Amino acid sequence: xxxxxxxxxxxxxxxxxxxxxxxxxxxxxxxxxxxxxxxxxxxxxxxxxxxxxxxxxxxxxxxxxxxxxxxxxxxxxxxxxxxxxxxxxxxxxxxxxxxxxxxxxxxxxxxxxxxxxxxxxxxxxxxxxxxxxxxxxxxxxxxxxxxxxxxxxxxxxxxxxxxxxxxxxxxxxxxxxxxxxxxxxxxxxxxxxxxxxxxxxxxxxxxxxxxxxxxxxxxxxxxxxxxxxxxxxxxxxxxxxxxxxxxxxxxxxxxxxxxxxxxxxxxxxxxxxxxxxxxxxxxxxxxxxxxxxxxxxxxxxxxxxxxxxxxxxxxxxxxxxxxxxxxxxxxxxxxxxxxxxxxxxxxxxxxxxxxxxxxxxxxxxxxxxxxxxxxxxxxxxxxxxxxxxxxxxxxxxxxxxxxx
Amino acid sequence: xxxxxxxxxxxxxxxxxxxxxxxxxxxxxxxxxxxxxxxxxxxxxxxxxxxxxxxxxxxxxxxxxxxxxxxxxxxxxxxxxxxxxxxxxxxxxxxxxxxxxxxxxxxxxxxxxxxxxxxxxxxxxxxxxxxxxxxxxxxxxxxxxxxxxxxxxxxxxxxxxxxxxxxxxxxxxxxxxxxxxxxxxxxxxxxxxxxxxxxxxxxxxxxxxxxxxxxxxxxxxxxxxxxxxxxxxxxxxxxxxxxxxxxxxxxxxxxxxxxxxxxxxxxxxxxxxxxxxxxxx
Numbered sequence: 249x250x251x252x253x254x255x256x257x258x259x260x261x262x263x264x265x266x267x268x269x270x271x272x273x274x275x276x277x278x279x280x281x282x283x284x285x286x287x288x289x290x291x292x293x294x295x296x297x298x299x300x301x302x303x304x305x306x307x308x309x310x311x312x313x314x315x316x317x318x319x320x321x322x323x324x325x326x327x328x329x330x331x332x333x334x335x336x337x338x339x340x341x342x343x344x345x346x347x348x349x350x351x352x353x354x355x356x357x358x359x360x361x362x363x364x365x366x367x368x369x370x371x372x373x374x375x376x377x378x379x380x381x382x383x384x385x386x387x388x389x390x391x392x393x394x395x396x397x398x399x400x401x402x403x404x405x406x407x408x409x410x411x412x413x414x415x416x417x418x419x420x421x422x423x424x425x426x427x428x429x430x431x432x433x434x435x436x437x438x439x440x441x442x443x444x445x446x447x448x449x450x451x452x453x454x455x456x457x458x459x460x461x462x463x464x465x466x467x468x469x470x471x472x473x474x475x476x477x478x479x480x481x482x483x484x485x486x487x488x489x490x491x492x493x494x495x496x497x498x499x500x501x502x503x504x505x506x507x508x509x510x511x512x513x514x515x516x517x518x519x520x521x522x523x524x525x526x527x528x529x530x531x532x533x534x535x536x537x538x539x540x541x542x543x544x545x546x547x548x549x550x551x552x553x554x555x556x557x558x559x560x561x562x563x564x565x566x567x568x569x570x571x572x573x574x575x576x577x578x579x580x581x582x583x584x585x586x587x588x589x590x591x592x593x594x595x596x597x598x599x600x601x602x603x604x605x606x607x608x609x610x611x612x613x614x615x616x617x618x619x620x621x622x623x624x625x626x627x628x629x630x631x632x633x634x635x636x637x638x639x640x641x642x643x644x645x646x647x648x649x650x651x652x
Numbered sequence: 653x654x655x656x657x658x659x660x661x662x663x664x665x666x667x668x669x670x671x672x673x674x675x676x677x678x679x680x681x682x683x684x685x686x687x688x689x690x691x692x693x694x695x696x697x698x699x700x701x702x703x704x705x706x707x708x709x710x711x712x713x714x715x716x717x718x719x720x721x722x723x724x725x726x727x728x729x730x731x732x733x734x735x736x737x738x739x740x741x742x743x744x745x746x747x748x749x750x751x752x753x754x755x756x757x758x759x760x761x762x763x764x765x766x767x768x769x770x771x772x773x774x775x776x777x778x779x780x781x782x783x784x785x786x787x788x789x790x791x792x793x794x795x796x797x798x799x800x801x802x803x804x805x806x807x808x809x810x811x812x813x814x815x816x817x818x819x820x821x822x823x824x825x826x827x828x829x830x831x832x833x834x835x836x837x838x839x840x841x842x843x844x845x846x847x848x849x850x851x852x853x854x855x856x857x858x859x860x861x862x863x864x865x866x867x868x869x870x871x872x873x874x875x876x877x878x879x880x881x882x883x884x885x886x887x888x889x890x891x892x893x894x895x896x897x898x899x900x901x902x903x904x905x906x907x908x909x910x911x912x913x914x915x916x917x918x919x920x921x922x923x924x925x926x927x928x929x930x931x932x933x
Contacts, residue, residue, distance in 0.1 A: 261931070321769075321930065322665065323665075324771070324772050325665055325772035326768075326769060326770065326771070326772050326930045327927075327930045327931055328665075328667055328668065328927040328928075329665065329666065329667055330667055331667060332666070333664055333665060333666035334664070334665040334666070335662055335663070335664050335665075336662065336663045336664075336665065337661075337662050337663075342770075342771065342772070344770045344771070345766075345770045348766065348767055348770045348771055349766075349767050349771075351692060351696060353695075353696050353699040354692065354695060354696065354699075358692075358695065361688065362688055362689075362692055365684060365685045365688040366685065366688075366767060366771055366773075367771065368771075370684055371684055371688075394699075
């Protein structure tokens with residue numbers, strides 16, 4: 249029996265008109281005789297139809313702005329569709345963010361109860377699982393300390409621990425694994441896999457294709473608000489990857505809505521080596537230029553650039569905190585230029601770059617899949633030969649032969 | 653979704669058209685979350701304050717002292733034979749509940765924007781839980797009143813038993829106004845300026861520091877009582893000070909009627925704008 253049936257689903261947003269009206273605008277509108285400023289309309293989702301069987305684990309993929317988040321918000325009843333309908337059988341819990349409702353003044357213990365209740369657990373359920381949750385979060389001595397004294401890692405772990413103990417029949421998860429350290433991410437993925445194997449229906453959105461393929465059985469591929477493909481996850485991911493990186497064409501910066509507080513917004517990103525127009529070449533270094541806009545002057549921003557390979561394994565992360573020469577606070581707008589010396593370790597192939605900006609440990613903007621780029625083969629060793637290296641990294645090395 | 657939701661029931665999500673009725677069954681299913689939110693508001697309110705809960709005692713008592721000195725001693729407002737302190741305190745109790753919790757509940761939805769855009773639950777429980785958390789303070793104020801009454805030689809009368817009725821009325825009025833303003837605030841941030849204005853100015857057109865019946869001409873009385881707090885304050889004084897402070901009955905009924913209208917329209921307005929909160933907030 250289908251757990252979720254989506255038919256003819258559509259969601260329309262009005263750009264411009266959805267900003268906070270003031271009474272003045274409304275009154276002014278009255279006097280203008282109803283000639284409201286033109287609101288741009290667009291369909292975040294349109295004519296989407298699919299069925300999810302009970303026990304299915306479905307990965308939803310698509311570029312930024314393809315309608316993934318809108319779909320999850322409709323399934324979680326947070327926002328109402330403009331047309332069509334969804335039929336759902338079973339209890340739904342949605343996890344669009346970890347730590348929803350966490351209050352910094354409350355203790356860890358209090359927050360576990362509050363957050364659990366917000367996510368739909370009953371008081372008895374939370375009380376029963378409390379020990380397990382504390383153990384999963386790897387904390388017991390700080391449970392009666394206000395969360396504001398926690399490190400961001402501790403808060404995330406605790407929040408995740410609550411989320412991992414949800415036991416609904418249908419679990420809807422947005423890209424919540426983007427934060428947290430790698431070991432803990434793995435633990436959470438493991439826990440989610442467990443939930444899935446227990447026969448529950450899971451809908452999972454992620455840009456992390458490795459997580460999608462390892463966790464999900466079926467895939468839904470959205471493009472510009474429409475359902476592009478639906479089927480076995482491996483097939484769908486391949487289709488998506490083919491579309492995401494059109495051969496021989498250098499793709500530019502692209503972004504969706506701000507994920508984070510929005511106090512900083514990335515507006516452009518370029519990657520090149522010596523020649524700014526051509527694709528970067530192995531052995532010629534790499535220059536990354538990221539342009540941002542902040543809401544005010546002198547914010548203490550921390551920038552992170554992550555580089556992923558084509559199977560979404562993070563190859564390296566560049567963190568502005570590691571550079572002491574950068575100013576502590578940043579002007580309202582600017583372009584960060586990151587220089588990576590010629591002998592850095594990427595081999596030829598396709599890569600994807602992700603941008604994150606933090607202010608005081610809180611994500612201000614996060615652009616997963618901001619840019620796809622291709623490293624072209626080059627003369628890495630300066631010996632006139634191309635590299636022909638199919639491994640993940642390439643390093644300078646020295647060979648010698650000791651005669652017997 | 654809470655556990656007692658029917659497991660096999662099929663839910664249909666589709667665009668609502670036309671009028672949406674208030675779903676009391678759903679509100680009841682979310683009572684635990686409602687309790688948690690109220691509990692959080694109470695916990696958070698006095699964290700990191702030096703005097704903590706002492707503020708709950710100090711606020712009304714200091715206000716009472718200032719009013720007594722200004723209006724009771726200097727201006728010599730008529731007191732109908734009762735101690736001015738108690739006349740003021742009996743009115744301050746509902747008034748402060750109204751003013752304090754209305755301010756917070758009006759801002760409650762906007763302050764919970766993050767939760768609203770991430771999790772579904774009937775949004776009405778947000779302003780409602782804020783109003784509920786104010787009850788704790790009101791009960792403390794009530795205890796102070798019971799301590800003050802013998803100090804000023806006011807006897808405990810059987811009319812005190814009616815106090816819960818008027819207290820419930822205060823609660824409903826505040827909740828009704830909170831539902832209206834919090835929902836309006838999502839779309840019109842002007843509310844942020846209007847509500848403090850209402851609670852500050854309202855203190856002067858609501859008979860908190862004076863007895864109004866003798867001052868307001870007959871033909872204006874019903875207009876005056878369109879303010880539901882007038883009937884409520886009358887009721888409180890009647891309960892505390894006895895028959896010589898009997899309320900102006902037609903006015904009291906009008907106040908009750910105004911509260912009922914505010915309550916019904918507030919909940920309906922809230923319910924019918926609720927679906928757009930996550931998109932607009």
